[in-house]
Amino acid sequence: MSQRLVSFERERILHIVKSLKTQLLTSLGLTIIGGGLLIPVISRKIVRPLRYIEKTTHRIAEGDFTPIVVYDTHDETQRVVEGFNRMISELEKRQDQLLQAKKLSSLGTLTSGIAHQLNNPLNNISTSCQILLEEFDKVDAELSHRMLNNIEHEVHRARDIVRGLLEFSRIKEFCLAPTVLLQVVERAVKLISSHVPPGVEIVLDVPRDLSLNLDAQRIQQVFLNLIENAVHAIEAPGQIRIKARADLAQKQVLVVVEDTGKGIPEGELGRIFDPFFTTREVGAGTGLGLSIVFGIVQKHHGSITVESRESEGTRFTMRFPIETEC
Ligand SMILES: Nc1ncnc2c1ncn2[C@@H]1O[C@H](COP(=O)(O)OP(=O)(O)O)[C@@H](O)[C@H]1O
Ligand SMILES: [Mg+2]
Structure with a gap:
């Protein structure tokens, strides 16, 4: 009797273990299938918007404050994107205020x-x-x-x-037209040649076929001002080099004007583009040259940077976008 009871109990336990095994395997299978189905949803709902936001932060860092497109998903992602757009618009406002303050100063x-x-x-x-x-x-x-x-x-x-x-103050009308860069550079060099003392050599390394949308007269002014400054910085003998090349990957043209002059002390580097900043003796310079250059380059949607080492020389690098509309 007791032996039958034991075998009955064993049968029952074995049955329970078997059914537990089946349940475990089924739920494992369901979890895997569910997980597989969830991955695309997670990717679409969470990973993709996060990547988009990450890309947008890079864009903002470069100064582009265009807001992100908001889709009506009525979920957390939509709220995050809306919050992000509010932050972009605040940032843009602060940037404008900063610019205004800089202009006023x-x-x-x-x-x-x-x-x-x-x-x-x-x-x-x-x-x-x-x-x-x-x-x-x-x-x-x-x-x-x-x-x-x-x-x-x-x-x-x-x-x-x-x-x-x-x-x-750029009162004259500004107009961009396809222009051969070398022609503008050569014209500027010719115009300034009478002010270039003997022993100061001007070397051009500008491809003949490099053409850009430019306001030729204003860009000529840019070269005149930069060359004039370089001439003043050089105690002959010395060299002024004007180089240009297209960087197709970055969709921009790089233009460099460098000299072997006395250089600019580090403390003055941040002020040279300010209007009326000059280190030349009273009556010799107006201090407007570089602020005009800065304004003209900006109007072409370009940028200008300066590197300099005292008693070695100075290099101005301008970057112009290749697709500038007229
Ligand atoms: N190539 C250069 N080498 C050394 N100093 C320079 C150079 N270009 C500009 N600078 C400095 O920047 C100042 C401002 O230049 P700019 O705005 O052209 O005014 P200005 O030539 O009338 O002084 C100059 O007085 C000079 O101190
Ligand atoms: Mg000058």
Whole structure:
């Protein structure tokens, strides 16, 4: 009797173990199938939007604040993307405020610069006129001639300052057209050649077939200003090199103007593009050259950077996008 009971119990336990095994295998199978089905859903709902957000953060870092497209999924992903877009728009606002503050601070430099720069020639003109008026009967022809020459020279100086300001505020119409870069560079070099002292060599390494959408006159101004600065920085003998090449992978053209001049002290590097920043003696430079260059390059959707080592030289690198619309 007891033996039958034992065998019955054993049968029952074996049955339970078997059914547990089946249940375990079934649930394992179901989990695997469910997991397999869930992977594409997770990828579509979570991984893909995360990748998109990651890509967008890189875009924002490069200054592109276009918001992400929001899809009506009514879930957490939609809320995250909406929150992300709010952050982008806040960032853009802050960036604009920063730019505005920077503009206002350069306006301050600009106004005091204009006052300072125009004051010098006006004072000189006024002194020369006073001498001429007070000593009208006594001064000889030679002195009057010298005074008048001086007045004319100062008037030209004031005119140059005003011209520079007009260029700085970009009053003339701006128009891009396909332009052979080498032609613009050669024209600028020709125009400045009379100011290049002997012993200063200008070397061009610009492909003849490199053409870009440019405002030729303004880009010529860029080269004139950069070459002029390089000439002033070089104590002959020295070299100014102008190089250009297309970087098709980055869809941009790199233009370099470098010199073997005295270089720029590190403390001044951050200020050289400020209007009226100059280290040249009073009356020699307006300090507008590089701020004009900066404005023109920016208008072409390009960028300009500077590297310099004292007593070795300076290199300005400009980058222009290859597809710039007119
Ligand atoms: N190639 C260069 N080498 C050394 N210093 C330079 C160079 N280019 C510009 N600088 C510095 O930047 C200053 C500002 O240049 P710029 O805006 O052209 O005004 P300016 O030539 O009238 O001084 C110069 O006074 C000079 O100190
Ligand atoms: Mg200059």
